[in-house]
Amino acid sequence: MASTGQGKKRTARPAAKKSARAVRAKKDSGGQPAGDAKPPASTMDWMNDSPEWGMRAQPGKKGMTLDDIAIGSYGEIPDRSEEMTRMPRGAFHVPGVPRLEFYPLSKKVDLWADNAAGLYEEAIQRRWMAHVDVPWGTLEPLPRDLELSMCQLCTELAQQATIETDSIGQWIGRMNYAYYEVKTFLASELYDSARHYDVFRTRALANGGALGMESPGMINRRIIESRAGWTETAVFMYLLRGPFTLMLYRYGEAYALNAAEKRLFRLCIQDKARHLAYGMAHAKYAISEMGDDYAVGMLRMMSGVERDMATEMKDPVLWEALAIIFGGGLENISSGMEVVEELQKRYVNEYMARMQWVGIDKTLDNLAPDLAAYVKQESGAAS
Amino acid sequence: MATVTEHQTYWEKAKDSGFDLGWLNQLKENVVGQEVAEVSDNLTGRVEGSIPRPGVAQFGAYPFRTKKEVWGYNLRKLYEEFVTRQWSSATDIPWETLEELPDDIEAAECQLATFFAQVEFVAADVPGRFISTMSPDYQEVRMALLGQVMDESRHLDVFRKRALANGGGLMRMIDSVTDVVGGSTDNAREYTELSTRMHIVGEGNVLTLFRLGELMAYNEAEKAIYRRCAQDEARHVAIGVLHARYMKECSPERIEEMHSYLDEAENRQSSGAGGENPAARNMLTSEALAVLLGGGKDKADEGQKILMAVRQKQVKEYFQRLKSAGLDDRITNGRVNPSLLEAYNSA
Numbered sequence: 001m002a003s004t005g006q007g008k009k010r011t012a013r014p015a016a017k018k019s020a021r022a023v024r025a026k027k028d029s030g031g032q033p034a035g036d037a038k039p040p041a042s043t044m045d046w047m048n049d050s051p052e053w054g055m056r057a058q059p060g061k062k063g064m065t066l067d068d069i070a071i072g073s074y075g076e077i078p079d080r081s082e083e084m085t086r087m088p089r090g091a092f093h094v095p096g097v098p099r100l101e102f103y104p105l106s107k108k109v110d111l112w113a114d115n116a117a118g119l120y121e122e123a124i125q126r127r128w129m130a131h132v133d134v135p136w137g138t139l140e141p142l143p144r145d146l147e148l149s150m151c152q153l154c155t156e157l158a159q160q161a162t163i164e165t166d167s168i169g170q171w172i173g174r175m176n177y178a179y180y181e182v183k184t185f186l187a188s189e190l191y192d193s194a195r196h197y198d199v200f201r202t203r204a205l206a207n208g209g210a211l212g213m214e215s216p217g218m219i220n221r222r223i224i225e226s227r228a229g230w231t232e233t234a235v236f237m238y239l240l241r242g243p244f245t246l247m248l249y250r251y252g253e254a255y256a257l258n259a260a261e262k263r264l265f266r267l268c269i270q271d272k273a274r275h276l277a278y279g280m281a282h283a284k285y286a287i288s289e290m291g292d293d294y295a296v297g298m299l300r301m302m303s304g305v306e307r308d309m310a311t312e313m314k315d316p317v318l319w320e321a322l323a324i325i326f327g328g329g330l331e332n333i334s335s336g337m338e339v340v341e342e343l344q345k346r347y348v349n350e351y352m353a354r355m356q357w358v359g360i361d362k363t364l365d366n367l368a369p370d371l372a373a374y375v376k377q378e379s380g381a382a383s
Numbered sequence: 384m385a386t387v388t389e390h391q392t393y394w395e396k397a398k399d400s401g402f403d404l405g406w407l408n409q410l411k412e413n414v415v416g417q418e419v420a421e422v423s424d425n426l427t428g429r430v431e432g433s434i435p436r437p438g439v440a441q442f443g444a445y446p447f448r449t450k451k452e453v454w455g456y457n458l459r460k461l462y463e464e465f466v467t468r469q470w471s472s473a474t475d476i477p478w479e480t481l482e483e484l485p486d487d488i489e490a491a492e493c494q495l496a497t498f499f500a501q502v503e504f505v506a507a508d509v510p511g512r513f514i515s516t517m518s519p520d521y522q523e524v525r526m527a528l529l530g531q532v533m534d535e536s537r538h539l540d541v542f543r544k545r546a547l548a549n550g551g552g553l554m555r556m557i558d559s560v561t562d563v564v565g566g567s568t569d570n571a572r573e574y575t576e577l578s579t580r581m582h583i584v585g586e587g588n589v590l591t592l593f594r595l596g597e598l599m600a601y602n603e604a605e606k607a608i609y610r611r612c613a614q615d616e617a618r619h620v621a622i623g624v625l626h627a628r629y630m631k632e633c634s635p636e637r638i639e640e641m642h643s644y645l646d647e648a649e650n651r652q653s654s655g656a657g658g659e660n661p662a663a664r665n666m667l668t669s670e671a672l673a674v675l676l677g678g679g680k681d682k683a684d685e686g687q688k689i690l691m692a693v694r695q696k697q698v699k700e701y702f703q704r705l706k707s708a709g710l711d712d713r714i715t716n717g718r719v720n721p722s723l724l725e726a727y728n729s730a
Contacts, residue, residue, distance in 0.1 A: 046671070047680070051552060054552075061630050064472065144411070170515045180504070183504065190533070198526065209436070213406050216439065217436075
């Protein structure tokens with residue numbers, strides 16, 4: 001259903017008639033808009049302007065959620081919106097209001113995911129506080145190399161959160177208000193990214209360590225510089241980078257050195273799983289709507305990005321830090337590296353599986369060779 | 384813990400096995416200071432205090448990379464308040480207390496809710512854009528703004544929920560035209576411009592209204608909505624006041640410019656142009672407010688009198704913010720918009 005914002009039905013309320021003001025404005029769409037040049041006479045005619053008078057949303061078991069208010073015409077998601085005024089979806093449209101903004105993302109296919117509303121509510125229900133919910137008191141002095149390795153991991157993860165902030169911050173204001181569920185979900189993800197930055201930077205500095213080296217930056221650059229569309233950015237952020245981040249969180253939890261780390265990684269896993277759930281649902285929807293050519297385009301687009309990923313993965317800093325953490329110290333770095341290799345292999349496999357799930361035919365045969373090598377490598381081989 | 388000798392052995396063994404470990408030496412030398420850089424050379428999105436690598440593309444290219452453009456006092460503390468006071472529109476509002484209201488009251492409540500559902504997320508879209516243009520070296524500012532983005536998102540959702548929860552539904556969109564008087568929030572290209580306009584004036588006016596929510600609420604659910612939104616909005620206003628204070632102290636050369644933003648904002652506030660102040664004259668929301676404050680359509684005249692007092696309170700609180708920000712000389716030197724001064728003096 002295309003939305004032009006015009007011609008809202010308004011029949012539910014008894015005796016409700018289209019207001020004289022609205023009719024007047026419609027006839028005179030090229031004229032002076034009411035409300036600014038001179039004060040309109042008080043008519044209270046806006047009282048008749050509910051398109052769905054009498055319709056009531058009911059709270060469900062989880063309270064009054066966004067899904068609970070997706071009722072009647074309010075729940076109809078337009079395939080595209082030409083409304084550039086921030087009018088709430090389903091409100092009474094007044095003709096002749098000039099555009100306030102140009103929203104390049106005004107088609108459902110550009111940003112939609114059916115699960116966005118539910119994920120937004122989940123983000124709020126599962127909110128947590130880095131300074132309160134992490135038992136910082138359980139941190140105890142660690143051997144220097146081990147502590148600094150954890151600091152390096154946390155520095156990398158804090159930077160990944162920063163890049164997420166910057167990327168979504170660039171896009172959220174370009175999204176049409178007709179898709180407010182997605183905008184509100186992404187607002188929650190922005191907020192999560194602040195918390196992730198906060199918790200990882202705090203951990204890096206909380207136990208006598210220091211901040212580590214910045215990321216090699218190739219994938220950060222890809223995400224920030226992505227401009228072909230939100231879906232393309234989403235594929236970078238939620239299918240290539242996201243599973244990698246999630247994998248680091250999972251291993252971080254599994255090899256946590258104390259209860260504080262265990263807890264913070266666990267909480268971050270919840271958040272990141274939500275982000276990926278939106279990103280994958282959107283990518284799958286967009287690809288299913290756009291068709292095979294689009295999926296092939298995505299496949300070709302990723303071949304260059306994968307090469308950057310492979311180059312970034314050759315950088316030893318993060319892997320060596322992880323190897324020290326997984327091994328429990330510098331003395332066991334070699335055995336720790338075996339776990340790193342397992343992580344790398346799992347990541348690349350997961351990347352391919354997620355690409356397949358959304359409809360991009362990623363296989364070992366068309367994967368960048370240097371990434372494919374991680375899948376093919378024998379356990380225990382040197383990094 | 385390993386002895387020094389043992390550690391040396393482990394190190395050499397690891398090096399012999401082909402590990403680089405050069406990064407570990409660099410970390411050992413890295414001292415993270417407390418000082419916030421006056422000028423940020425961070426163009427790669429690295430975490431403040433982390434070790435830069437040579438050769439990384441400068442993809443960040445953040446336009447805002449000096450402290451004096453963005454900084455505010457005590458933002459770290461404010462961020463923690465953001466985090467601590469988050470709430471859920473789904474479960475923290477007693478929706479079950481909604482009962483059928485007279486049509487005129489329901490329509491007025493929904494018209495006001497439609498207004499907030501339309502405007503609140505502006506204060507998420509625009510800061511969102513600014514956050515991504517600020518150097519991560521000023522993370523405290525970014526985090527406070529990210530807290531605001533979350534709050535505004537919740538405000539959009541709670542007012543939409545209120546509109547749809549009790550039979551009224553979304554009402555008429557805001558039809559005021561933003562650019563009749565220059566200087567809208569959306570147009571800001573500079574952070575101080577945005578903050579002066581949005582935090583100190585725009586959000587401030589809404590804060591006054593939320594604080595008076597008891598007067599507009601007809602059940603516990605609405606009271607809870609206004610009360611919680613007022614808490615949130617107070618933090619947003621604080622971002623602006625804390626920034627203005629910093630600017631006053633550290634960038635006095637920009638004070639005149641800030642006053643010029645206030646000139647525009649006051650003009651909009653007093654005329655109702657731009658549709659940002661729901662209590663302003665000429666706004667259809669002012670009629671809705673009159674109905675709510677008076678207690679019905681037939682008591683709207685009484686409501687208009689209360690609304691005048693609301694406008695006076697908006698001005699009074701605005702003047703208080705000017706004092707707090709150190710910009711109150713405009714109140715006494717004749718610069719403040721005369722209609723605001725008149726409202727203040729008649730209070």
